[in-house]
Each structure stands twice: as structure tokens, then as C-alpha cells.
Amino acid sequence: MELDEQHFDIVIVGGGLAGNSLGLALRNTGLKIAIIEANTKDQLLNSALGDRALALAAGTVRTLEDIGVWQAIRSKASAIKDIHVSDKGHFGKVRLSAKKQNVDALGYVITARDIESHLVQEVEKTSITVISPARVVGLTSDEKSVHISLKYRDESLCLTAKLLVGADGGNSTIRKLLDIPQEITEYGQTALVTTVKTTLHHNNIAYERFTDSGPLALLPAGKNECAVVWTRRNKDAEALMADNEMDFLEQLQLCFGYRLGRFSLSAPRRAFPVSLVRAGKMQSGRAIIIGNAVHQLHPVAGQGFNLGLRDVVQLADMLIKQHRQHKDIGSADFLKTYVSARENDHRKTIGFTDSLVRLFSNDNLALAAARNIGLAVFDHIPAAKSFLSKHAMGLAQNIPDLDNQQQ
Ligand SMILES: Cc1cc2nc3c(=O)[nH]c(=O)nc-3n(C[C@H](O)[C@H](O)[C@H](O)COP(=O)(O)OP(=O)(O)OC[C@H]3O[C@@H](n4cnc5c(N)ncnc54)[C@H](O)[C@@H]3O)c2cc1C
Incomplete structure (x- = not known):
């Protein structure tokens, strides 16, 4: 690959939700940016992982608006007007309402693929250099820059940058290359994800049902469809994946009841093993890790991308200011300020999600x-x-x- 530039202000590793959002938040700032992505565009857009439905918080939607992404994907999203939280077989119930909170919606539901594909297309319209399929194989830092060795197809490339951002997901290579330890909490659970057609309309209500065998979320997705995120113990999930469609649906219906009428499957079933993965730290030398590379959460509270996007917003805001003041965007002191700005939100959101899992499992x-x-x-x-x-x-x-x- 012939690169016009070998030196960048920022190299972002991972062209997923967090990495591409960061690239877009920094477009038109004059910063020279490269994004390194392991998958080809086709692999990225056709991955089974893209089927997962994401519940986007209102704050996330505002950020996506700010970076010019939401306007084009809004029509693919379904608004959540009410949230019903209940504990199956017990009396506890919570109802949250957008009307009572004086907002249009408590959040929105959209597939990861719809956001990912739009982000990829938007990045292509910018001056950001996208290098894919490529993988980082080595990193070294000196006082002024970070040196990044990568494999692009069969070629070896070497780039330098003032700042390296690892946005390469839960199994982050950047975290490993930086020798940042990780703490993994296995819940012994798997999230089963699919979409069902319902004979009754969901009325834009999101249901979160806590059951003895794990939480079940039904999220409004389209006219008469709901995205299902059903978390079960690993063994039960395996059995449910092995069941034929009829048996699977019968179990799902038994778990949820008939409030939305009868279900029929409108998407394949996918299984995602879930755990809590936390990096021991976010920064090392001129490198910082964001999104799932720092925190991979259980999907029960739908917080993963929402939290990752708040990393993006904080980092982008600080980088823009630092760059405008002609200060070093990769200095350890600057990156430490970012880290302390994010710690509290990480602690609260991870704590909230982890307590939900433990309490309701x-x-x-x-x-x-x-x-x-x-x-x-x-x-x-x-x-x-x-x-x-x-x-x-x-x-x-x-x-x-x-x-x-x-x-
Ligand atoms: C079943 C399920 C349901 C979920 N529901 C919600 C929800 O309702 N709301 C919510 O907010 N979040 C939810 N999440 C979490 C959300 O999907 C993640 O938080 C989000 O995808 C993280 O984005 P990311 O960009 O940090 O990482 P990823 O999406 O994992 O992207 C990482 C990118 O880096 C690339 N990459 C990996 N390794 C390398 C490498 N070595 N070199 C170059 N590139 C590399 C990958 O190809 C990928 O494109 C859910 C997750 C699951 C599994």
C-alpha cells in the first residue's frame, strides 16, 4: 500500500463503533488521522455480530446528532416511549415513561449494523486514511511519538503518531501490546439475540423481564417487530440454540407471556457469550484505550456502546482544545487528565450493570x-x-x- 503520509497526529486502531465515531468527531479539525481496521469493509458490514440490537440512550443520540450521524439513521431506529421492568413470578414492577420525564423518547433501538455501516460510509467521505484489512503487530513509544508496526495484507508498514487510540474491542490487541492487564468476571451466561414478529403492537414499550433463569429484553424494533436479548445460563443457551425454531419460540413465549400476542421468528438466532472485562488502566505512554477495549459489559442494561461513546465525546472535546492551543495531544499529563475525567462514569456504569446482573441472576x-x-x-x-x-x-x-x- 502506498501511503501519502507515514506520520499522523492520531492513529486509531479499530474501525468499529467507538473508533469510527471518534474519527468523525475529529473530522474538520485539521488533525491528520488514520484508522486501522482488521476486517475488510465487506466482512464488517456482513458480520453476524451486526445483528445485535442496541438500545441507545438519549445522550448517545444527541452525540450521534452532533457528529452528523443520527440524521441519516434516525428512520431505521424505533423510539422507546416507555420501559416496563418486571420480575417474573414476583410482584415488583417499574414503569418509566418518556411523557412523565418530559422527553420525546427514553431512548432508541437500532441494529449495530445500521450504525456501523453508516459510520463506515461517513468516514470514507472524510480525509481520514483508512487502512484495512490490517493488524497492528508492534508498538514502541519515545518522547515525541509512538511507532506502530502493522501487517497490511502481506505487507509490513510502519507509521508514527503523536497519539495512538486503541478502539479495537473486548479482545484488544493494543491493550495486550501495552501490557495492560485485564480483569474478567465470567457470569456463566450467554446472550441469545434475535428478532420476533408480534401479533400485537409493541406501542414503543421496551420490556425488561428478570426471570429466575436470566433477564429477557424485548425492545421495539420496526412496526410489529421486537428485538430479543435473552440472557440464559450457558447450558440453557446451548440447548435453546440447538432447539428447532418452534421449540425455541415456545420457550420464549413461556418466558415472556402473551402481552404482545404470538411470536414468530424474523431473524436468525445468535449467541453471544457475556462477561465483564475491565482493563487495569486506560493509558500507557502515548497510547489510550477506549470503548470495549477498556470495558466490555453484560448487555443486560444496554450500556456498552453508550459508555464507549461517552469516552469518545470526552476524548474528542479534549483533543480539539489541546490541538487548538498547539499543545501536545499525546503527552502523558494530557492523557492522565482524560483518564481522571472518565473514571467516575466508568465506575458508576460498570457498578450499575454488574449489580443488576448479580441481583437478578x-x-x-x-x-x-x-x-x-x-x-x-x-x-x-x-x-x-x-x-x-x-x-x-x-x-x-x-x-x-x-x-x-x-x-
Ligand atoms: C448481545 C449484545 C447486546 C448489546 N446491546 C447493547 C445495547 O443495547 N446498548 C449498548 O450501548 N451496547 C450494547 N452492546 C455493547 C456494544 O455492542 C459494544 O459496547 C460496542 O460494540 C463496542 O464498540 P467498540 O467500537 O468499542 O468495539 P467493537 O464494536 O468490538 O469494535 C472493535 C473494532 O476493532 C476491530 N479490531 C479488533 N481487533 C483489531 C486489531 N488487532 N487491529 C485492527 N482492528 C481490530 C474490529 O474488527 C472491530 O471493527 C451489546 C453487546 C452485545 C454482545
Whole structure:
């Protein structure tokens, strides 16, 4: 590959949701950017992974608007007007309403593929250099730059940059090359993802149903369709994947009930093993990692991309200011400021998701009682509901802790 430039201001590794969003947030800033992506465009756009439905918080939608992405994909998304959270077989229920929160929608549902393909097309329209399919094989840093060795098809290339951003997902090569340790919490669960047609309209309600065998989310997706994210213990998930369609649907219907009428499958079933993966740190020398490379969450609360996009916004804002002031965008001090700006949100969002998984995956009677009392209490305390709504809308990092609100 003939590159016009071997030196960039920023090299982003990973042209997925976080990496491409960062590239777009930084377009028109005068910064020279390269994105290195392991997959070809075709592989990226046709990957089975793209089938997963993402629940986007209102804050995420605003960011996608700001970077000029939302306007073109809005018509592919379904608004969430209400959220019903319930605990199957128990009395606890929480209902959240966009109307009561004075907003148009609590969030939106869209497939990852719809966002990913649009991001790829938008990046192609910019001056960003996209190198794909390519993989980083080595990194070294000195005082002024980071040196990146990569394999592009059968060629070896070497680039330098003032800053390297690792946005290469949960199995991040950049994290490994930087020797950043990771902590993995296995929940022993698998998320089964598909889409069902329903005989009754969803009325733009998202259902989150906690069951003894794991949480089940039905999210409005299209006119009479719902995206299903059904988290089950690994063994049950294996059996459900092996079942024929009829048996699978029967089990799903048994778990959810008939509030939306009868289900029929309108997309293939996919299985995603879920765990919590946390990097020991976000920065090393002139490199920073963002998105799933730092935090891969259980999908139960639909927070992964929402959190990753907040990494993108913070980093882009700070980079633009630093660049305008002609300061070093890869200096350790600058990157440390970014890290401290993100720590609190990471801690809160990871903690929130992890507690949900633990609380609702547990058959212990005392915990079942606690979670039901919790849900019932939530439903009757406006401040708590407002907190939960704001969490769902991606605004929670700006509001006080729940404990303080309840006092
Ligand atoms: C079943 C399921 C449901 C989910 N639901 C939600 C939800 O409702 N809401 C939500 O906010 N989030 C949700 N998520 C999480 C969300 O999908 C992730 O947080 C998001 O995809 C992370 O984006 P990313 O760009 O950081 O990583 P990725 O999407 O993993 O992208 C990483 C990119 O880096 C590339 N790459 C990897 N290695 C290399 C390498 N060595 N060199 C170059 N490139 C490389 C990959 O090809 C890929 O393009 C869900 C996840 C799952 C599995």
C-alpha cells in the first residue's frame, strides 16, 4: 500500500463503533488521522455480530446528532416511549415513561449494523486514511511519538503518531501490546439475540423481564417487530440454540407471556457469550484505550456502546482544545487528565450493570424479596424513577447518587 503520509497526529486502531465515531468527531479539525481496521469493509458490514440490537440512550443520540450521524439513521431506529421492568413470578414492577420525564423518547433501538455501516460510509467521505484489512503487530513509544508496526495484507508498514487510540474491542490487541492487564468476571451466561414478529403492537414499550433463569429484553424494533436479548445460563443457551425454531419460540413465549400476542421468528438466532472485562488502566505512554477495549459489559442494561461513546465525546472535546492551543495531544499529563475525567462514569456504569446482573441472576429468596421490594419502591418514588430514567437516557453521570436522592 502506498501511503501519502507515514506520520499522523492520531492513529486509531479499530474501525468499529467507538473508533469510527471518534474519527468523525475529529473530522474538520485539521488533525491528520488514520484508522486501522482488521476486517475488510465487506466482512464488517456482513458480520453476524451486526445483528445485535442496541438500545441507545438519549445522550448517545444527541452525540450521534452532533457528529452528523443520527440524521441519516434516525428512520431505521424505533423510539422507546416507555420501559416496563418486571420480575417474573414476583410482584415488583417499574414503569418509566418518556411523557412523565418530559422527553420525546427514553431512548432508541437500532441494529449495530445500521450504525456501523453508516459510520463506515461517513468516514470514507472524510480525509481520514483508512487502512484495512490490517493488524497492528508492534508498538514502541519515545518522547515525541509512538511507532506502530502493522501487517497490511502481506505487507509490513510502519507509521508514527503523536497519539495512538486503541478502539479495537473486548479482545484488544493494543491493550495486550501495552501490557495492560485485564480483569474478567465470567457470569456463566450467554446472550441469545434475535428478532420476533408480534401479533400485537409493541406501542414503543421496551420490556425488561428478570426471570429466575436470566433477564429477557424485548425492545421495539420496526412496526410489529421486537428485538430479543435473552440472557440464559450457558447450558440453557446451548440447548435453546440447538432447539428447532418452534421449540425455541415456545420457550420464549413461556418466558415472556402473551402481552404482545404470538411470536414468530424474523431473524436468525445468535449467541453471544457475556462477561465483564475491565482493563487495569486506560493509558500507557502515548497510547489510550477506549470503548470495549477498556470495558466490555453484560448487555443486560444496554450500556456498552453508550459508555464507549461517552469516552469518545470526552476524548474528542479534549483533543480539539489541546490541538487548538498547539499543545501536545499525546503527552502523558494530557492523557492522565482524560483518564481522571472518565473514571467516575466508568465506575458508576460498570457498578450499575454488574449489580443488576448479580441481583437478578440470583435465586436466593432474600435477594428475590429485596429486588422486588426495590422495584416496587422504585415505582412509587418519583425521584428514584427519575434517576432510573436518567440512567436509561444516559444522563446519570450528571445527577447525584441515588442514595442521596432517596433521603
Ligand atoms: C448481545 C449484545 C447486546 C448489546 N446491546 C447493547 C445495547 O443495547 N446498548 C449498548 O450501548 N451496547 C450494547 N452492546 C455493547 C456494544 O455492542 C459494544 O459496547 C460496542 O460494540 C463496542 O464498540 P467498540 O467500537 O468499542 O468495539 P467493537 O464494536 O468490538 O469494535 C472493535 C473494532 O476493532 C476491530 N479490531 C479488533 N481487533 C483489531 C486489531 N488487532 N487491529 C485492527 N482492528 C481490530 C474490529 O474488527 C472491530 O471493527 C451489546 C453487546 C452485545 C454482545
